[in-house]
Amino acid sequence: MAQLIHFDQLNHTFTLSNPQVTYIMEIVANHDLIHRYWGHPLTSYHFSNRPQLKKRTFAATPDPKQPELSPDFLPFECPIAFQGDYRSSTVQIQPLNAESPTRYHYQSYQIKTGAVDLPTLPHARESQAHSETLIITLYDDVAKVQLNLYYTIFADSAVIVRSVSVKNEGNQTIQIQRLLSASIDTPYDHQQLTTFHGTHQKEFQLDRTEIEHGTFRIGSSRGASGPQHPPYLALSQNATEFTGDVHALSLIYSGNHEASIERDQYDQLRLQIGLNSDTFTWNLAPGEAFQSPQALLNYSSNGFNGNSQNFHHFLTAHLLPPFWRQRKRPLLINSWEMSGFQVNDSLIRQLIDAASELGFEMVVLDDGWYHGRNNSQTSLGDWAPDQQKFPNGLKPLVTYAKQKGLQFGLWFEPEMISPKTALIKAHPDWVMRSQSYAPILGRGQYCLDLTNPAVQAFIIDTLSKTIDDLGLAYIKWDMNRHMTDPFSQSQHFMASEYTHRYWLGLYHVIDQLTTKYPQVLFENCSSGGGRLDPGMAYYFPQTWLSDNTDGFDRQQIQYGASYLFPPSTITGHISAIPNLQTGRSVPFTTRTALAASTNLGYEMPILDLTADQKKAIQNQLKVAKQERSLLTTSRFYRLQSPFTSDNCAWMFVTPTTVLIYAFNNRYHVDALTNLIKLPGLEPNALYQDCTTQQIYSGSELINCGLALPIIKGDFTVQKIKLTKLEMESD
Structure with missing residues (x-):
């Protein structure tokens, strides 16, 4: 078995390498960890690219005997604030009740077989492929704070996984004011920057720009990864889809994040990704530790398409739920576009009959099924079937569907609560809100406080009971607003810790449910792709990519999403025309081709079809069953x-x-x-x-x-x- 990580004791270098990528670091002056190379696999390294440094005016010189070694321009692996590196830092930690920032030097390293297991965060999974992890320890002897830098490389992947942990070994509380997951320094050589922007119904819009002096920064402060700027950043030089070097970063995280690139005075670039520093701080008591999310560093010499294929392989082999990696997904019909909130027992039975006749494999009952839910302003949290719409409950419908050869799925929005519900009357303290101000509504609803263990238990118990009682095969997990008032009424911690604590709570909930029900297909949704990120892909094998099902707009959305996500992880449905979002009429064959390029489903009404329309859908579903295995077995x-x-x-x-x-x-x-x-x-x-x-x-x-x-x-x-x-x- 080939060794993936090597430490050269003579030259003080760490090398991570496999047939697809090499990553090299050097220990300089016995205490600084310096970045030297990330790119095409090397047979050996002898410092050919190490610059000849010289003394610079206005540059701090920690060692007067070596003024050419200044933090002002060294390419650090983990740049620290306030130590003479005036560029963006990775770590900024302040002991409380002290005026001095912390200062770290290289202390030691370990090389371990296997990947890093993060019990509270989504992370790169162990697999059959050999993997090794390098742990480099930096230490502050004064504050007694330890930084562990983690680097994992897999034998079968060009993606390197990075993260940072902080441990307080001192006797006073410290405050983490900034902690990013990865930082890369490289010379500027007329590269371009690729990112994505978007909004609801127009996700993953491609941006490619020149890099000017200064800092370019994107991210989210919305409490979720958001469609505005998904966690992705790529650096390229003269790259096409199939040629040229592309270095890309992403983050296995679903909350507030940032990604940035800085071009400094010496024409060096610094790429960074991690937690959003504007919305995050964390108090760490003596003996406590904090772990950052994992960053993904992806290199390809085969252009953007090669880089995408690296991501596709990595997400499939090392991130997605193992049960669903290669499994065919059911062809389903969703009730939403046919009925909206006006669902009822009779209508769903008709839908089951029609779906069975046409060749579908699953019927999904979307929003509107629970107590009093006649519009978007009510009922979230009161997860009991509406007695007027379903007087006998949902169990007879599930049984009827199974008799017709169909599986049954159900829509939930578990993280939300509506005003004037039984749940909010019973538990007003479960609402995410400040004690001093009235909470702000979004889409007529509030967020539940997922930092509260009682709220976590309520969601786990509610969904577990529903899945068990009904025998569900599918859950569509929606989230239709972003955070305001990120405070807890019952948990006591700083407001700037809230969002990350929320995500630790939500990850716990999702982990419990997906571990308990591995064969249930959990589909991620946030008004479409509002929370599509590698963190959610760890738990949810597929995501409803966009509420926009228009056969023209979807081409850009799906094309953009493929830079990071394999087609097997996204869902596309065939909807009616004129399209509800755009009013545009696109032919059936084009709409089916788009949907069949993802996990295929239908939204369009199927109860009043002509004979020709029925035949067209039956034929299309027959072909889809023959070809859907391509989603999980092909290169895209x-x-x-x-x-x-x-x-x-x-x-x-x-x-x-x-x-x-x-x-x-x-x-x-x-x-x-x-x-x-x-x-x-x-x-x-x-x-x-x-x-x-x-x-x-x-x-x-x-x-x-x-x-x-x-x-x-x-x-x-x-x-x-x-x-x-x-x-x-x-």
Whole structure:
């Protein structure tokens, strides 16, 4: 078994390396941990890129004998505040009732087999692949504070996992005022920065910008990762989808976060990611420890698509719930678009009948099923079936669905509470709010205080009882507002600790439920993709990507999300036209191609279909059952970007099958053809088009491309399926 981590005692270097990536650090002057390299695998390292430093005016010099070694420009692995490095720090810790900030020096290291287990946070999972973890200890001898820097590398992945823990070994309380999970220093060489912005119904919008002097920073202070700026940042130089170096950072966390890049006076770059320093501090009593979320450092020399495939493999192999990694997801019909809040027993029975006839595998009863829920302003927390809508409860419906060969799923919004409910009357202290001010409503609801163990127990017990009593196979877990008034009425800690404590509480709740019911499909949702991040992917194998189901807008949303998330982790539904969000009418074939590129479901009403419509859906579901395994067994390639043209195309590749979806959103009379090159195929293999029976060589599809005819009309799609026949003879 090849060693993944090595310490060179003579040169004082740590090297993490596998066939996909190398990461190198150096101990300088016996106490500073310096970053030297992160990128393409190296056979050996002899400091060829180490700069020749010289004394600089206005630069602090901790050692007068070596004025060229100044914190002002050294590329630190863990930069500390107030120590002469005036760039953004990773750690800022202040002993309470003391005027001195803490100061750390290298103390020791350990190399351990396996990954790091974080009991209270989502984290990279152990797998069959060999892994090793380097733990580097920095120590403050005065304040008696220990920093442990964790670096985990897997034999099968280009992603390196980093985090930091703080332990107070002194005799007084300290305050963590800033603690990021990863910091990388590298020279500026005209790279570009890639991030995403978004909003409700328009998530994962691609941004690519030049890097100017100063600091560029994104993140969330909303109490959730949010659609505005998901935790992702990438650095690239002349990279395309398939060529060039891309270094990307993400975070296994779902709360307030920040990601930044700083270009300093010496044209050095500092990339950082971690907890949002504007909304976080933490008091640490003597003997206590604090663990940061894990950061993901992802390098690829094969462009953005290669970087995405690294993320896709890592999330699948080392993050997703093991039960669902390779498992086919059920084809479902959701009640929401058909009925809204006006659901009832008769309507759902009709839906079950129609779903069974068409070939669905699951019926999901969305919002509106519980006591008094006739609009979005009421009833959250009173999780009992509405007696007027369901006089016999939900159990007979679940039984009826099973008799029809269908599984049954249910919608919840467990973290919320509505005013004027039985729950708020019984437990007014469960509301997230300040003691001094009235709580602020969002979407007509309040947040429950998940720092309160009693609230955690209520959610666990409520969902457990519902799953057990009904025999549910699916839970759609929604969250439809962000935090205001982040305070607890019953728990006593600083307000700046609240949001992270909330997430420790919510992670505990979700961990308990998903561990207890591993075979139940828990789907993450926050008005769509409002809380889609690697932290949630640890518990939820799939996420409802967006409330916007429009067949045009969805192309950008799905294309953008694929930079980080494999298609198997997102869900897309076929909805009615004109689309409820945009009023746009996109053909059925285009809407089905988009949904089939994710975990497929339906929203459109199916009770009053014509014979032709029924036949079309039956055929589509039949094909989807045959092809859905591609989501969990294929490599995904982006081929044409909807952010830069009227076309959008992507491809799924397995050892035997190639499936291409090519969307043309605007017809141009002067266009002759749409030529798409197909990387990722085997050059020496032959491929046959399953429709035309035409045979092509892999090398020509890679280099010459596949010419697609131009179809009249807007929002069209072409689906091409190729089968690999054999290797070409010499």
